[in-house]
Amino acid sequence: MNRLIRPALMAVTALAVTVAAPALADTLVDNVNGITIDEDGKVDRFTAIVIGDDGRITKVLHRGDKTPKDIDYRVDGEGRVMLPGMIDGHAHMMGIGFGALTLDLSGTKSLAEAQALIAEYAAENPNLPWIIGRGWNQETWNLGRFPTAAELDSVVADRPVWLSRVDGHAGWANSMALKAGNVVAASKDPAGGRIERLSGSQIPSGVLVDNAQDLIGSKMPAPRPEDYDLALGKAQQLMLKNGLTAISDMGTSIRDWQAFRRAGDTNRLRVRILSYAGGTKDMELIGGPGPSAWLYGDRLRLNGVKLYIDGALGSRGATLKSDYADAPGQRGLAITGPTQLRNLMSRAAIDKFQIAVHAIGDAANADLLDAIDELAKTYTGDRRWRIEHAQIVSPSDIEKFGKHGIVASMQPVHQTSDRTMAEARLGPDRLDGAYAWRTIADTGAVLAFGTDSPVEALPPFVGLAAAITRTDTNGEPFGGWYPEEAVSRAEALAAYTSGAAYAGFADGRFGRLIPGEWADFIFVDRDPLMVSPAELRQTNILETWVAGRREFAAEQEQSSGPGR
Numbered sequence: 001m002n003r004l005i006r007p008a009l010m011a012v013t014a015l016a017v018t019v020a021a022p023a024l025a026d027t028l029v030d031n032v033n034g035i036t037i038d039e040d041g042k043v044d045r046f047t048a049i050v051i052g053d054d055g056r057i058t059k060v061l062h063r064g065d066k067t068p069k070d071i072d073y074r075v076d077g078e079g080r081v082m083l084p085g086m087i088d089g090h091a092h093m094m095g096i097g098f099g100a101l102t103l104d105l106s107g108t109k110s111l112a113e114a115q116a117l118i119a120e121y122a123a124e125n126p127n128l129p130w131i132i133g134r135g136w137n138q139e140t141w142n143l144g145r146f147p148t149a150a151e152l153d154s155v156v157a158d159r160p161v162w163l164s165r166v167d168g169h170a171g172w173a174n175s176m177a178l179k180a181g182n183v184v185a186a187s188k189d190p191a192g193g194r195i196e197r198l199s200g201s202q203i204p205s206g207v208l209v210d211n212a213q214d215l216i217g218s219k220m221p222a223p224r225p226e227d228y229d230l231a232l233g234k235a236q237q238l239m240l241k242n243g244l245t246a247i248s249d250m251g252t253s254i255r256d257w258q259a260f261r262r263a264g265d266t267n268r269l270r271v272r273i274l275s276y277a278g279g280t281k282d283m284e285l286i287g288g289p290g291p292s293a294w295l296y297g298d299r300l301r302l303n304g305v306k307l308y309i310d311g312a313l314g315s316r317g318a319t320l321k322s323d324y325a326d327a328p329g330q331r332g333l334a335i336t337g338p339t340q341l342r343n344l345m346s347r348a349a350i351d352k353f354q355i356a357v358h359a360i361g362d363a364a365n366a367d368l369l370d371a372i373d374e375l376a377k378t379y380t381g382d383r384r385w386r387i388e389h390a391q392i393v394s395p396s397d398i399e400k401f402g403k404h405g406i407v408a409s410m411q412p413v414h415q416t417s418d419r420t421m422a423e424a425r426l427g428p429d430r431l432d433g434a435y436a437w438r439t440i441a442d443t444g445a446v447l448a449f450g451t452d453s454p455v456e457a458l459p460p461f462v463g464l465a466a467a468i469t470r471t472d473t474n475g476e477p478f479g480g481w482y483p484e485e486a487v488s489r490a491e492a493l494a495a496y497t498s499g500a501a502y503a504g505f506a507d508g509r510f511g512r513l514i515p516g517e518w519a520d521f522i523f524v525d526r527d528p529l530m531v532s533p534a535e536l537r538q539t540n541i542l543e544t545w546v547a548g549r550r551e552f553a554a555e556q557e558q559s560s561g562p563g564r
Helices: 011-018 093-101 111-124 149-153 175-180 211-217 225-241 254-265 280-287 338-350 362-375 395-402 412-426 437-442 460-469 489-495 498-503 533-537
Strands: 027-030 033-037 043-046 048-051 057-061 073-076 081-084 086-091 131-136 161-165 170-173 193-197 204-210 244-252 272-277 300-308 354-359 386-389 407-410 446-449 521-524 541-546 549-553
Touching (some): 086 093, 086 446, 086 498, 093 131, 093 225, 093 244, 161 175, 204 211, 225 244, 225 254, 244 300, 254 272, 254 300, 280 338, 300 338, 395 437, 412 460, 446 460, 446 489, 460 489
Parallel strands (some): 033 081, 086 244, 272 300, 407 446
Antiparallel strands (some): 161 170, 541 549
16 A cells, blocks of 8 residues: 555445445645745644645644544655645746757856757757757856857758747847848848847847847747647646646747647646736637636636736846946837837726736836826726836835735846846946845735746745845855845745735635645655755755645656545
């Protein structure tokens, strides 16, 4: 008999034979060091939970409570730490999956290392019509500029190569890819995009920023439905391995949604997806007259729409109130202008779709905060307006986060990854509102933490450590970068669980380990509220459970069957 599953009442089998309806079974998971965040944001420690036959929690037991007698099965937690399943408040489901199935440059430290990896990948895949990948970062390479098409041609010149920057806001093409997109010297920059040019000329250099990426992206061969299914399966596997039981998918396309539905229809949807359509067109295709119902036992819902105001700081696409310190004359790329933004937000709000808007620069955040203030007068009620990233905010604008129930959806690891780049882009005098988690939370805004994966790696405990220390994996800078903006451990845990659930209208369904919510939890090898930041980053996921079923066990390194 499996050591995790011990029948407590042997009469259950006999009873099932004698009654017309199947007998309900309760499972006790005890001998745990349980931790969750209560409705007041405080830490609640417990010793056991009872899971009903439907996968929801029926009781939470604390030290000194009597063990229920009407239990059918018992799972021994063996004294391990139990936490709510982690929720990534902002990520890209298919980006995670496809990123794991294509060329990954995220670990490269130099242009030469990236070139070697590209050449190796191309040699190993001679039949691929395009070489596709992601993850390059000229800042990590200390290149001081964008890479060029010629530098790609030197390693792959026989077929098109298209590689997305780590943040997804720029792409790097070789000459064949530029030709496929008809990107030439006479090409004009599209609205909200920029074609990088060789110095002193109009010749495209090989990098396209923000909306200009569509010139080449639209020419790539489209993935087949079975490719989407494979990518979704890979993404779920990676989520469960990293202790994530739910994700807010930012930018869901109709093809993504159909893959989600196929997985749900065939009982292959193992995690929970809070979906935000990639624009109002996909919003209408997927949701029609409004947000979808909760599907497949609360595993899938179209909540609303993801919109963009600006680009990213790394590619100088984030819109700023003043020039970039390292690029005088540039203030970023306005992907959506003020009038269009308000029109799109109104279109979504009128049918009660939740609105999540990407805003990184201080000009973008200021415009979005003003837009929310204007629209909230018409579109009342519990809207939970979401600002995605909110990386650079003028100190004078931060107090506006406390109005209209705004959710600040932020990614702690962005701060540690971007620190030196942000200093270069902004200069030392414009950093007071950069990645300002503490100050924004103090306005009353709800924090929801995530990774923006595949932009950053999935492991949530790395983000938790960054949130409480403002330091990177090497402990730099000493004492933390603007350490006054760090949050407490309880706040960080809440932002990765109950806060992220609230941000997606999932509060009361999952995000806490309390009666009535789904039994989504993880076992880990240490107490995140007690260990050092370095130890916190090294947290190992031992098991991941969704709706009372064990979906991942480290000892097996594969999906397991029912945990009850």
